[in-house]
Amino acid sequence: MGKLKMTAKVVSQETLATDVYSLVLEAPEIASQAIAGQFVSVYTHDGSKMLPRPISLCGIDREAGTLRLVYRVVGFGTKEFSQLAAGDTVDILGPLGNGFMKSDKKAILIGGGIGIPPMLQLAKELDCEKSVVLGYRDEIFLNEEFEPYAQVYMSSEDGQHGVKGNVIDAIKEYGVDGAVIYACGPTPMLRGIKAYAMEKGIECQISMEEKMACGVGACLACVWKTKEIAEHSQVHNSRRCNDGPVFYAEEVEL
Amino acid sequence: MSDKINMSVDIAGVTLKNPITVASGTFGSGMEYSEFVDLSQLGAVTTKGVANIPWPGNPTPRIAETYGGMMNAIGLQNPGIDVFKKRDIPFLRDYDTKIIVNVCGKSKEDYVDCVEKLGDCDVDLLEINVSCPNVKEGGIAFGQQPDALYDITKAVKAAAKQPIIMKLSPNVTDITEMARAAEAGGADAVSLINTLTGMKIDVNRRTFAVANKTAGVSGPAIHPIAVRMVYQVANAIKLPIIGMGGVATTEDALEMIMVGASAVAVGTANFHNPYATVEIIKGIEEYMKKNSISDIHELIGCVK
Numbered sequence: 001m002g003k004l005k006m007t008a009k010v011v012s013q014e015t016l017a018t019d020v021y022s023l024v025l026e027a028p029e030i031a032s033q034a035i036a037g038q039f040v041s042v043y044t045h046d047g048s049k050m051l052p053r054p055i056s057l058c059g060i061d062r063e064a065g066t067l068r069l070v071y072r073v074v075g076f077g078t079k080e081f082s083q084l085a086a087g088d089t090v091d092i093l094g095p096l097g098n099g100f101m102k103s104d105k106k107a108i109l110i111g112g113g114i115g116i117p118p119m120l121q122l123a124k125e126l127d128c129e130k131s132v133v134l135g136y137r138d139e140i141f142l143n144e145e146f147e148p149y150a151q152v153y154m155s156s157e158d159g160q161h162g163v164k165g166n167v168i169d170a171i172k173e174y175g176v177d178g179a180v181i182y183a184c185g186p187t188p189m190l191r192g193i194k195a196y197a198m199e200k201g202i203e204c205q206i207s208m209e210e211k212m213a214c215g216v217g218a219c220l221a222c223v224w225k226t227k228e229i230a231e232h233s234q235v236h237n238s239r240r241c242n243d244g245p246v247f248y249a250e251e252v253e254l
Numbered sequence: 255m256s257d258k259i260n261m262s263v264d265i266a267g268v269t270l271k272n273p274i275t276v277a278s279g280t281f282g283s284g285m286e287y288s289e290f291v292d293l294s295q296l297g298a299v300t301t302k303g304v305a306n307i308p309w310p311g312n313p314t315p316r317i318a319e320t321y322g323g324m325m326n327a328i329g330l331q332n333p334g335i336d337v338f339k340k341r342d343i344p345f346l347r348d349y350d351t352k353i354i355v356n357v358c359g360k361s362k363e364d365y366v367d368c369v370e371k372l373g374d375c376d377v378d379l380l381e382i383n384v385s386c387p388n389v390k391e392g393g394i395a396f397g398q399q400p401d402a403l404y405d406i407t408k409a410v411k412a413a414a415k416q417p418i419i420m421k422l423s424p425n426v427t428d429i430t431e432m433a434r435a436a437e438a439g440g441a442d443a444v445s446l447i448n449t450l451t452g453m454k455i456d457v458n459r460r461t462f463a464v465a466n467k468t469a470g471v472s473g474p475a476i477h478p479i480a481v482r483m484v485y486q487v488a489n490a491i492k493l494p495i496i497g498m499g500g501v502a503t504t505e506d507a508l509e510m511i512m513v514g515a516s517a518v519a520v521g522t523a524n525f526h527n528p529y530a531t532v533e534i535i536k537g538i539e540e541y542m543k544k545n546s547i548s549d550i551h552e553l554i555g556c557v558k
Contacts, residue, residue, distance in 0.1 A: 002289045005528055043526070048322050050473050050526045093528070213317050213324060213525045216289070218282035220302075220331050221317040234308040234333035242286065 001033055003094060003216060010088040011066055016141040019073040020114070021082045022058070028065030030094045035060070036102075036122035037184075037207055037246045040067065040094030041215040044077045052093055053077040054212050054241070056184070058117035058142075059124075067092075070117035070142065096215050097245045100182050100205055104128045108178035108202075109150070110167050110193060111135070112185025116142055118207060122182055123149040131176045135167035135189065168192050179203065187254065194249040204249035210240045217242025225253040259542050260549040261535075263297070263516045265494050266417035266442035268378045270297030270352055270517055273550060274507065274535050277472075277498045277521030278303055278356035278381060278421070279328065283342035284349070290528035295535060297517060298352035301342060303383050305358050306367040308334035318454045318463035323473015323500065323522055325452050327466035330358050330386055335371045343375055352378040354419070358386060362396075362406055366413045373415040380416050381496075382406070385423030385448035386470075397423040397448075400435035407439025417442035419496060422487070424476075425451050429483045430490035437491045445496035445519070446487060447480045473522040474500045481509050488514025488555055502530060504537025511538075514555040 008025040016022050030040065034057055041052030059068030073082050084090060100122055107126055111119040112135040123132060123146055132146045136156045143161075146152045154162030155170035163170040167189060170176070183193045184207040197204035210222040223237040227250065230238045238244060238252070261272040275298040281287055284299045293299055311331025318325050332338070346353050355377045359365035369380060384397035384406055396406040407420055420436035422429060424447035436444050449470025454463035463469075480499025488495055497515030501507050502523035510518045523530040538550070547553060 005290070049319060050323055050522060051317075051319050052525075211315055211317055213326070213522075214280070214286070215525075216286045216528070218286040218302075219280060219317075219326070219525065220311065220328050221314075221326065223311070223314060223316070223331070232333070233331065234337050235310040235331065237310060237331060 001029060003096065004029060005091060005093045006030065007089050008067070008092050010084045010086055010090065012086050013082070013084055016070065017139040020141050021071060021073070023069045023071070023081060023084060025067045025069065025090065025092065026065060027067050027092060030092070031060050031062055031065050031067050034067065034095035035099040036125045037099035037118055038095040038097045039245065040069070040092045041096060041212070042069070042077070042081060043091040043093075044080050046076075046080065049077065051213055052215060053081070054096070054209065054215055056118040056207075057095070058120050060121055072114040093215060096241060098243070100207070100246050102126055103180055105179035105203070106130065106177070108133060108171070108176055108181045110181060110183040110185070112167055112189040113137065115183070115185030115189070115207070118184050119182065120145055131178060133167045133170050133176060135170070135185065136161060166192065168196055171196070181205070183207070190249070191254040194254055197249055205246050206249050206252075207244070207246045208240065209245065212241050215241050226251055227253060258548055259539060260551075261539060261542070263550060263554070265379060265496065265517055266419070268352055268417065272297040272535050272538070273511060273515075273517040274531055274538075275300050275354060275496065275517055275519045276524065276531060277519040278383065280521040280524050283338070284346050285342070287524065287528055291532050293346070294350040295532050296351050298354050298378070299346055299349075300354040300381060300519060301338075301346075301356055302332060303330045303356040303358035303386070304332045304335050304338045304368065305330065306335050306364050306371065308332065308337075313465040315463065315465055318469065320452070320454065320471060320473070320475065322475030323471060324525075325454060325464060325469035325471045326449070327464050327469035329466065332358070335368050339371070339375055343377060347376055354379040354381050356381045356383050356421070358383040362409050365406060365410050369410055369413045377416060379419055379443075380414055381419040381421050381445055382410050383421050383448070385421050394423060394425070397432065398426055400431050403432055404435040404439040407436050407441050411440035419443040419445050421448055422446040423448050424479060424483055424499070430486050433487040433491045437493055441493060443494045443496065444487065444491070445498060447476070447483050447499045450476055450479065472500065474502050474506070476500045477506055481513055484510055484515050485513035501534070502526065504534050504541060507534050507538060508541060508553065511550070511553050512555070512557040516554055
């Protein structure tokens, strides 16, 4: 079927933490083909706002035909989304991006802050031995939902939950090991994870966000510096939306 | 009824089956949007600017959202003409649409080199981008002085095998002067407008929202300015015009046509609605039926 823009019906919305919301949408045409690590672009109802907001997929339920988006309110668009209620509609474009390249190697799934949601769908899809490391600033969310799928380790900046510090501190403290890292979170965290993976010689896939316009690879707004000349661009740039958002850490400059 | 309606238009001897194309830079080379739109339904596909060699473009962030649109400073990132010819043109040629290749450069030699390399290429029209506001070294330098525009038009025309369309900048005091310079230099058509130079501040980071500091504003917010400029240029020169600037709906496209555009490009609206082009084509057809207009030429320039 491929990518499409559609009007999705809101099934439910709940608050998970301060400014963090969980939105379930009825979108069978997208749910039927989406995989972990992909995202959808969500449009506001305000006609003066032209660009959609890219939001990762926290859950994909093919049977129910639903998508779950867990996002943080950071501006006008996400504020509007947070006010959607069951029965409302919202336009979305998807599924977008490449998704994680899944293997059966022993895995460490790492999520930081609002980079945690896509790791939940990945935890469900990965059929292998795995651990989950979640990094928070203070308030925690989604952590309990990972528990059926893997051992969960946490870090928080204030030390209230898990190790005081960041996700690398948690990995070292708890002796978490694996042969492949899948990670999503803020750039400083990804930089630390890349360095850790290179030091340990572990395969590492990272997913990162950037402001996007088209979301489908046409406008070249969301590029990320690459180590080698990228095939599509013929320069040291890859499109996060279409070539990513998941890249092998060694391919990109952080 | 529909077989009695003529929507085809002529741009410099090239027949477009309908007046709708896309604005360069908003549609890649068509591949990315071919999942949403049957490219064969479009009058033409206008490709993202290509130079004689690959360009890396500007640092990120490259875009910001604005009221009724956006601003961008992509910086004409492109894979270079050699890869473009091998990869992008054959892809597009499989569709029943005309191909307009947008060409950019930093010097007269760059433009001429790129245009010469397109000489043996099966493309229909060349759009010469002398109006990108986001690249320091070139482009716009040729698009803001009538003498410089005349010179580059003449040089490109002499080197080009295909008809050339000069893409005009709105960031000038009098766009009709620029249109006349393009006409005098031998241009076969003009397209307008490129983006309007703007600036946005990120008050939380206390810095520029776009890394390039200035960026080109596009989208519905600039549409009335574009309509005014197409009207002025249509009254100043005899060349065919491709109108663009904030076209998002059928009504927007009809406005452009009524003030004198023979064809209309849809740009930023593609990001809001990837089906915008085909919806507008259908909308124009419906408008013509409803108003018993059998030939689109009855509409082109009908508002004097």
